[in-house]
Amino acid sequence: MSKKFITPVGDEGIYTLDTxxxxxxxxxxxxxxxxxxxxxxxxxxxxxxxxDENKIYEIGYQYCKGCGxxxxxxxxxxxxxxxxxxx
Amino acid sequence: xxxxxxxxxxxxxxxxxxxxxxGCGAELxxxxxxxxxxxxxxxxxxxxxxxxxxxxxxxxxNGLKIPVHIPLLDNTASFxxxxxxxxxxxxxxxxxxxxxxxxxxxxxxxxxxLSGAAERGEKLLYICYDNEGYMNTGFQRSSTSSKGSRTSxxxxxxxxxxxxxxxxxxxxxxxxxxxEYVATASPSNMKDMVDKVTKGIQASxxxxxxxxxxxxxxxxxxxxxxxxxxxxxxxxxxNFFPLFxxxxxxxxLLDNKNPIPVSDLLNLLRKFSHxxxxxxxxxxxxxxxxxxxxxxxxxx
Numbered sequence: 099m100s101k102k103f104i105t106p107v108g109d110e111g112i113y114t115l116d117t118x119x120x121x122x123x124x125x126x127x128x129x130x131x132x133x134x135x136x137x138x139x140x141x142x143x144x145x146x147x148x149x150d151e152n153k154i155y156e157i158g159y160q161y162c163k164g165c166g167x168x169x170x171x172x173x174x175x176x177x178x179x180x181x182x183x184x185x
Numbered sequence: 186x187x188x189x190x191x192x193x194x195x196x197x198x199x200x201x202x203x204x205x206x207x208g209c210g211a212e213l214x215x216x217x218x219x220x221x222x223x224x225x226x227x228x229x230x231x232x233x234x235x236x237x238x239x240x241x242x243x244x245x246x247n248g249l250k251i252p253v254h255i256p257l258l259d260n261t262a263s264f265x266x267x268x269x270x271x272x273x274x275x276x277x278x279x280x281x282x283x284x285x286x287x288x289x290x291x292x293x294x295x296x297x298x299l300s301g302a303a304e305r306g307e308k309l310l311y312i313c314y315d316n317e318g319y320m321n322t323g324f325q326r327s328s329t330s331s332k333g334s335r336t337s338x339x340x341x342x343x344x345x346x347x348x349x350x351x352x353x354x355x356x357x358x359x360x361x362x363x364x365e366y367v368a369t370a371s372p373s374n375m376k377d378m379v380d381k382v383t384k385g386i387q388a389s390x391x392x393x394x395x396x397x398x399x400x401x402x403x404x405x406x407x408x409x410x411x412x413x414x415x416x417x418x419x420x421x422x423x424n425f426f427p428l429f430x431x432x433x434x435x436x437x438l439l440d441n442k443n444p445i446p447v448s449d450l451l452n453l454l455r456k457f458s459h460x461x462x463x464x465x466x467x468x469x470x471x472x473x474x475x476x477x478x479x480x481x482x483x484x485x
Binding site for chain 2: 111112113114115116117118120135136137139140141142143144145148149153160161163164165166167169170171
């Protein structure tokens with residue numbers, strides 16, 4: 099623990115909410131249209147979109163709140179919003 | 186390094202799930218600021234949206250992976266003055282001392298301590314995320330709420346039509362303190378914002394630095410959650426929120442030669458939906474006047 103954080107953290111560590119459960123629409127990335135520019139990662143308020151060293155970007159759904167900024171800001175419209183369904 | 190590579194490679198120091206609203210501009214700015222600042226940072230967040238969203242911790246848990254304090258609404262700058270003086274005395278000038286405060290804690294309640302710290306030239310970076318109101322408690326008016334805004338304390342009805350006063354223009358007030366660095370930034374111009382935060386951190390090693398960030402609020406302002414960046418972009422393009430920086434008295438203004446009409450921005454926001462064409466013309470006049478003043482200052 100002492101290596102991971104500069105100051106001691108609380109009993110449970112980091113406070114996290116299950117914000118993924120807020121979502122009614124989820125963003126889906128269409129890889130054939132994606133040019134890997136990275137603008138979706140830059141504008142994601144939750145930090146759900148991550149890129150690897152080959153500049154391939156992916157959406158993580160665990161904390162995505164479904165705000166839709168990535169879909170609107172994508173210059174090639176490679177992200178679409180799909181309604182969440184209860185399986 | 187390219188700013189996209191910088192953001193991609195740097196670690197997100199904020200908790201993955203915090204209770205900021207969908208499409209929150211302040212959450213976006215906080216994450217990007219801390220990605221630029223890095224781990225060697227001490228942050229102070231006064232009461233406001235970001236503190237309420239759990240960034241300062243909840244039930245003995247931390248909301249950040251770095252040290253974070255919650256001072257009172259009115260003593261953020263004086264609190265950090267003490268922290269930074271301690272670090273200078275311990276010979277640790279490498280530590281970034283940053284405040285991330287809302288507009289209420291900057292322009293209203295915290296103004297006295299902020300102005301004092303700026304005048305003394307304390308070595309810290311003060312960032313204000315301006316969502317034009319006390320959003321955390323339900324959009325009460327603040328002194329940076331723009332003229333005509335509908336807020337919960339300036340409602341639209343028979344007696345009044347939203348806020349009747351013009352906003353206090355905080356970045357210019359701070360520039361007149363003659364501090365090391367003052368800048369305005371918008372999340373829509375992310376490269377510019379990353380550069381300004383980098384410069385602000387460097388300037389905070391020599392003296393006081395202040396950055397004013399435009400932070401759209403979907404819940405309070407009444408726009409769709411996916412329009413956050415578009416609102417910020419239109420605010421910059423219409424000169425409603427001019428981007429400038431003052432580095433040791435040297436002005437640099439991003440001048441739009443052909444600004445879009447301010448009505449393009451106001452029509453997006455439900456807080457301005459009651460405005461008549463006359464009101465919009467009045468706001469346009471205020472925006473143009475302010476831009477003229479900034480042009481004169483930057484040319485001087």
